[in-house]
Amino acid sequence: MSAIIETRGLVMQFPSTRALDGLDLVVPPGVTGLVGANGAGKTTLISLVLGLLKPTSGAIEVLGLDPATDGPRLRAMIGYGPERNVLPDDMRAYDFVRHFAEVKGLPRDEARSRSSDSLYLVGLGEERFRALGTMSTGQRQRVKLAQAIAADPSFVVLDEPTDGLDPMQRDEMLNIIVEVNRKFGIDVMLSSHVLEEVERICDHVIALDAGKLVAQGTMGDLAGASGGVEVELVELDDRPGSVDDVVERLTEAGLTVQRALTTLTVGGRPDDELFDQVTVAIAAAEARVKRLGVRRRTLDDVFTDDVVTAEYAGRVGGDA
């Protein structure tokens, strides 16, 4: 299936900040998490996707269109939940959602029924006639989501949809977002600075740091790549020191080993060669294995490893 978003060498230079610095990325269908710390460039990228900003250089294509020239057409096709609190306090949730559905081109009757449906989907069916100013942060975040999906878009972009929510509200919001994708086939890109929530619900991840791409791929790719091998050994009464022996042999073989009691994490790409090296060391030390497998990296690891690598490469003159 073709990409939802594709960029090549995308640069956004503000007078004093290079917010995006040569991004080559692909957002496929599904739920994509755009992650990065504050100031990483997430909102800037979203603004370029929606055609609200024009890139300084490079190319961006969204749903096969150029946002810089097809912005209005694209914005009619994409649902958008902005980060900031943009809801008018004195308007009722239902009127707000219906208004935007009509602005997006839905006939009045359809806009009415879709607004009610979307508000029910986000769990605000009973509350839909309440004024927005009387709603909690969690409810207001849900209204923004209902507004984003009301006009039946094929793609929605949600900027920090869990911002300001407590852990329970956050879980509920994440579940609704998954439902939007799985039940209604709407592709989603959400930005977040909370890695754990992206890990939980996203099929695909784009990780940014200071305007540069740190990593992109499926969660499976990122978690498996160079996560190393994890092996849990059994300390045998008749082979005291066998775990120490394994550590020593692996270290002598030039591998990085971290030990927590009888569990060892051996760094490197978890390919056949690494597994062979680990099993040979275990056999030579006559140790017993309880568990052996690929160590799954978390997004935290992706940031730590890859940002460090990028910084190091920058110091020594590389182009990472």
Ligand SMILES: Nc1ncnc2c1ncn2[C@@H]1O[C@H](COP(=O)(O)OP(=O)(O)OP(=O)(O)O)[C@@H](O)[C@H]1O
């Ligand atoms: N209109 C603007 N003019 C000048 N600088 C800007 C503008 N918009 C963003 N920036 C700068 O560009 C960088 C990226 O900002 P951006 O808002 O895209 O980051 P973000 O990842 O969305 O952060 P946050 O999570 O805090 O929203 C920041 O250094 C920010 O100060």
